[in-house]
Amino acid sequence: MTRIFNFSAGPSTLPEAVLQQARDEMLDWRGSGMSVMEMSHRGKQFMSIAAELEADLRALMSIPENYRVLFLQGGASAQFSFIPQNLLGDKTKACYVKTGAWSEKAIKDAQSYCDAIVSASSEDSNFTTIPNVADWKIDLEAAYLHCTSNETIHGVEFNTTPDAKGLPLVCDMSSNILSRPIDVNEFGLIYAGSQKNMGAAGVTVVIVRDDLLGKCSKLVPPVFNYAEQTKNQSMLNTPTTYSWYLMGLVLKWLQAQGGVAAMEQRNIAKSAKLYQAIDASTLYRNPVEIVSRSRMNVPFILANEALDKEFLTAAEAAGLNELKGHRSVGGMRASIYNAMPESGVDTLVSFMQEFERTH
Amino acid sequence: MTRIFNFSAGPSTLPEAVLQQARDEMLDWRGSGMSVMEMSHRGKQFMSIAAELEADLRALMSIPENYRVLFLQGGASAQFSFIPQNLLGDKTKACYVKTGAWSEKAIKDAQSYCDAIVSASSEDSNFTTIPNVADWKIDLEAAYLHCTSNETIHGVEFNTTPDAKGLPLVCDMSSNILSRPIDVNEFGLIYAGSQKNMGAAGVTVVIVRDDLLGKCSKLVPPVFNYAEQTKNQSMLNTPTTYSWYLMGLVLKWLQAQGGVAAMEQRNIAKSAKLYQAIDASTLYRNPVEIVSRSRMNVPFILANEALDKEFLTAAEAAGLNELKGHRSVGGMRASIYNAMPESGVDTLVSFMQEFERTH
Numbered sequence: 001m002t003r004i005f006n007f008s009a010g011p012s013t014l015p016e017a018v019l020q021q022a023r024d025e026m027l028d029w030r031g032s033g034m035s036v037m038e039m040s041h042r043g044k045q046f047m048s049i050a051a052e053l054e055a056d057l058r059a060l061m062s063i064p065e066n067y068r069v070l071f072l073q074g075g076a077s078a079q080f081s082f083i084p085q086n087l088l089g090d091k092t093k094a095c096y097v098k099t100g101a102w103s104e105k106a107i108k109d110a111q112s113y114c115d116a117i118v119s120a121s122s123e124d125s126n127f128t129t130i131p132n133v134a135d136w137k138i139d140l141e142a143a144y145l146h147c148t149s150n151e152t153i154h155g156v157e158f159n160t161t162p163d164a165k166g167l168p169l170v171c172d173m174s175s176n177i178l179s180r181p182i183d184v185n186e187f188g189l190i191y192a193g194s195q196k197n198m199g200a201a202g203v204t205v206v207i208v209r210d211d212l213l214g215k216c217s218k219l220v221p222p223v224f225n226y227a228e229q230t231k232n233q234s235m236l237n238t239p240t241t242y243s244w245y246l247m248g249l250v251l252k253w254l255q256a257q258g259g260v261a262a263m264e265q266r267n268i269a270k271s272a273k274l275y276q277a278i279d280a281s282t283l284y285r286n287p288v289e290i291v292s293r294s295r296m297n298v299p300f301i302l303a304n305e306a307l308d309k310e311f312l313t314a315a316e317a318a319g320l321n322e323l324k325g326h327r328s329v330g331g332m333r334a335s336i337y338n339a340m341p342e343s344g345v346d347t348l349v350s351f352m353q354e355f356e357r358t359h
Numbered sequence: 360m361t362r363i364f365n366f367s368a369g370p371s372t373l374p375e376a377v378l379q380q381a382r383d384e385m386l387d388w389r390g391s392g393m394s395v396m397e398m399s400h401r402g403k404q405f406m407s408i409a410a411e412l413e414a415d416l417r418a419l420m421s422i423p424e425n426y427r428v429l430f431l432q433g434g435a436s437a438q439f440s441f442i443p444q445n446l447l448g449d450k451t452k453a454c455y456v457k458t459g460a461w462s463e464k465a466i467k468d469a470q471s472y473c474d475a476i477v478s479a480s481s482e483d484s485n486f487t488t489i490p491n492v493a494d495w496k497i498d499l500e501a502a503y504l505h506c507t508s509n510e511t512i513h514g515v516e517f518n519t520t521p522d523a524k525g526l527p528l529v530c531d532m533s534s535n536i537l538s539r540p541i542d543v544n545e546f547g548l549i550y551a552g553s554q555k556n557m558g559a560a561g562v563t564v565v566i567v568r569d570d571l572l573g574k575c576s577k578l579v580p581p582v583f584n585y586a587e588q589t590k591n592q593s594m595l596n597t598p599t600t601y602s603w604y605l606m607g608l609v610l611k612w613l614q615a616q617g618g619v620a621a622m623e624q625r626n627i628a629k630s631a632k633l634y635q636a637i638d639a640s641t642l643y644r645n646p647v648e649i650v651s652r653s654r655m656n657v658p659f660i661l662a663n664e665a666l667d668k669e670f671l672t673a674a675e676a677a678g679l680n681e682l683k684g685h686r687s688v689g690g691m692r693a694s695i696y697n698a699m700p701e702s703g704v705d706t707l708v709s710f711m712q713e714f715e716r717t718h
Contacts, residue, residue: 004392008399011600019386019394026382027375033363033678035378037559037605040367040681073432073561074582077596081580112577195597200396202432202561202599218471219578221440223433237436238554240561240599241370246396319392322399 005344008322009152009297009335010175010196013344018199018249037242041235049245050233056251060259063184063207070206070226071234071244076174076193079204080109082224083146083170083189088114089215091143095119095167097136099158100127100151101328102172110146113217117142127154130292133162144168144188150176150294152196152335153326155286157294161186168212176296177205178254179338180264188212194243196296197337199250202243254338263338270336270345271295277349283307283356301331307359308332318351320344364703367681368511368656368694369534369555372703377558377608396601400594408604409592415610419618422543422566429565429585430593430603435533435552438563439468441583442505442529442548447473448574450502454478454526456495458517459486459510460687461531469505472576476501486513489651492521503527503547509535509653511555511694512685514645516653520545527571535655536564537613538697539623547571553602555655556696558609561602613697622697629695629704630654636708642666642715643691660690666718667691677710679703 006013029036032045039046054069063069074082083106084094094114096107098121110116119138120131138145145164150157152175161182162169168188177192184190189208195201206226213227222228223236257263275293278284284300286293302308311332315323325331336345365372388395391404398405413428422428433441442465443453453473455466457480469475478497479490497504504523509516511534520541521528527547536551543549548567554560565585572586581587582595616622634652637643643659645652661667670691674682684690695704 002392003386006393006397008397008402010597011397011399013397014394016386023382023385026385027362027378033361033680034365035373038365038367038370038372040370041560043367043681073434073437073599074580075432075596078432078580078582109580193597195600200599200601201400201597202602221433221437221468223437237434238369238552238560240432240559240602241554242559242601242605243561243599246601321392322402 002319004319004321005340005347006321007334007336007340007348009326009333010193011201012196012335012337013339014199015250015253015339018246018253021249022246036245039241041238041241046241049248053244053248053251056248056255057205060178060251060254061182061184061207066210067184068208068210068213068226068230070208070229071239072204072206072224072229073202073240074204074224076172076191076204077105078224079191079206080106081112082220083191084110084113084143085217085220086226087168087170087189087212087215088143088217091141093117093139093142095138095142095145097121097131097145097147097162098123099130099148099156100154102151102153102174103146103148106146106148106172114143119145122156126287127151127156128288128292130156130158136162138165138167140165140167142167144170146170146172148172150296152297153329155288155294155297155299155333156292157296159291168209178260178263179267179296181260194247199247200243202240203247266342267295267338270340270342271298273345273349274298274334274336277352281352281356283359284352296337297333297335299325299329299331299333301325305330311355314355315351318347320348320351361678363678363680364699364706365680366693366695366699366707368685368692369552370560371555371694371696372698373558374609374612374698377605377612380608381605395604398600400597400600405600408607412603412607412610415607415614416564419537419610419613420541420543420566425569426543427567427569427572427585427589429567429588430598431563431565431583431588432561432599433563433583435531435550435563436464437583438550438565439465440471441579442550443469443472443502444576444579445585446527446529446548446571446574447502447576450500452476452498452501454497454501454504456480456490456504456506456521457482458489458507458515459513461510461512461533462505462507465505465507465531473502478504481515485646486510486515487647487651489515489517495521497524497526499524499526501526503529505529505531507531509655511656512688514647514653514656514658514692515651516655518650527568535653537619537622538626538655540619553606558606559602561599562606625701626654626695626697629699629701630657632704632708633657633693633695636711640711640715642718643711655696656692656694658684658688658690658692660684664689670714673714674710677706679707679710
């Protein structure tokens with residue numbers, strides 16, 4: 001068995017130790033005589049897995065008592081619709097900051113439910129910047145302000161938490177949750193799909209402040225009504241139990257690595273190495289302004305597009321996979337989430353330098 | 360490692376061969392150097408897994424060309440809301456048959472979107488019968504007729520496909536899909552959660568006839584709009600990839616067992632053994648009328664309720680788990696889906712007979 005370095009934007013690489021444990025426990029979880037995926041979600045074994053999952057996430061992110069933690073289905077994309085439906089209440093407007101493809105989708109879907117005001121946009125820069133917060137046009141009558149903390153396709157990331165001028169700040173953290181410390185108190189609602197920094201696909205984490213509950217439209221299915229799922233510990237119906245378990249294993253691994261503060265140091269080191277290699281080269285180029293560069297997703301284009309295919313083929317032959325950039329921006333993209341070891345980045349940088357030397 | 364016999368109603372026992380394969384492929388799927396859960400859903404490896412999954416389900420169920428097969432998230436319970444929202448179009452009514460707790464929930468949720476007419480109900484019999492089809496009051500102005508082919512809590516099952524008088528027949532098959540041959544042509548839409556007869560939790564199969572697409576309410580999130588997901592091969596967002604893979608393994612196992620016709624014979628044999636043991640006893644009793652008894656979920660009550668706890672403790676000590684009945688009906692319940700081997704039923708019957716002899 002040879003494991004590759006997998007730079008996929010999501011689903012993405014997982015810690016090998018997590019996969020080994022999942023493998024070893026597959027037919028018999030800790031003497032239960034069952035696989036986790038065979039357990040009733042109401043049984044005592046799975047209930048203990050669920051309780052630890054929430055406790056570990058609360059500890060890692062220092063989630064305050066007045067926030068509820070939900071583990072839902074449907075992906076973060078489904079929340080593009082369910083967030084306005086859960087939070088608008090009597091309001092008819094919500095503010096959005098457009099920083100790339102994902103915030104664009106969130107805006108589009110929200111328009112079915114409210115006036116989705118674009119408070120700021122970096123579209124003019126082709127999504128290579130984060131708009132200056134001082135210039136944001138925030139409507140104080142809006143139900144909330146939405147932003148996307150990291151854009152996987154364009155490779156831009158907020159390096160601070162913006163000031164929402166008193167509106168509840170709603171943030172899609174799908175691609176950088178747990179990659180750096182944040183202060184949950186600064187947010188009204190945080191949501192994230194699981195398949196980048198938290199495990200396998202199939203869970204959508206929603207962390208929501210108590211006072212934002214109870215405003216849900218009656219047209220939302222009960223399993224996507226935050227207040228209903230709060231009352232039912234996210235088990236109004238059968239959850240994606242095996243994905244919950246895998247997320248639990250990833251969180252234990254994260255704790256063992258030193259938590260999010262330690263991960264941030266690693267992510268700074270890993271991304272700095274890659275950006276330095278790109279900036280020092282004449283073949284590769286990253287278009288994002290330096291302060292807004294993502295630590296998670298590093299897009300780069302080759303000076304000669306005709307070399308793209310050869311680059312990808314040679315990279316795969318070297319065990320460096322899923323480096324093709326998103327079709328909307330072209331070129332390459334290396335996604336280097338928490339679980340990508342520094343050795344993966346080192347190997348990629350060496351490969352890129354060798355490829356440049358020979359081309 | 361000792362594997363137990365797990366009679367959970369869902370998530371539920373899986374074929375040991377499936378778990379072994381998942382274990383063996385955990386760190387490296389067929390030389391890819393990745394776990395399936397690490398693969399990009401747009402990558403060639405996962406696309407091949409997805410294509411085989413659909414092809415195998417189509418083959419096993421003989422799904423005609425004019426039906427689309429979707430693999431969604433959210434569970435069958437979410438479909439209680441998304442079915443009316445996708446199918447009503449200009450209509451304002453839908454017909455429902457109430458045969459137990461699950462059809463009751465489907466009716467309750469549908470009421471948010473339409474006049475959910477109860478065409479027939481077996482509530483008077485405490486859900487121990489299937490209402491006589493000749494007596495159903497079907498409103499021909501309704502958008503569809505909904506039924507639940509098997510009720511896990513009450514242990515009742517349709518033994519034929521009802522005549523919907525020309526309305527599209529919509530059927531929740533969560534707990535008996537693939538357990539017996541059916542003619543898909545008789546249905547407008549079939550839906551089912553994965554965690555009983557098809558694998559781990561996290562996938563909702565929707566099989567829908569072409570002509571029913573395109574009527575979806577604009578208030579439905581795109582990922583739950585059948586027409587949108589049809590266009591996108593159920594990948595409008597990241598699906599629960601690992602659950603898709605596991606379902607694929609279960610379908611391969613099912614093929615190797617001889618398909619649904621062979622499974623039906625086994626399910627008849629397994630359930631007959633258990634019902635015969637119950638009917639022959641004075642301690643155990645199943646309240647369901649004989650023709651409507653479920654082959655999947657066999658509830659039974661003890662003549663002396665005070666023995667319940669002792670029964671469950673002794674059963675667990677004998678490696679027979681998750682036999683506690685649903686709190687709404689009490690007593691015991693043995694769920695014996697496709698993956699429960701006949702030896703599991705034999706062991707349970709022997710245990711029950713020995714328990715009766717000594718009590």
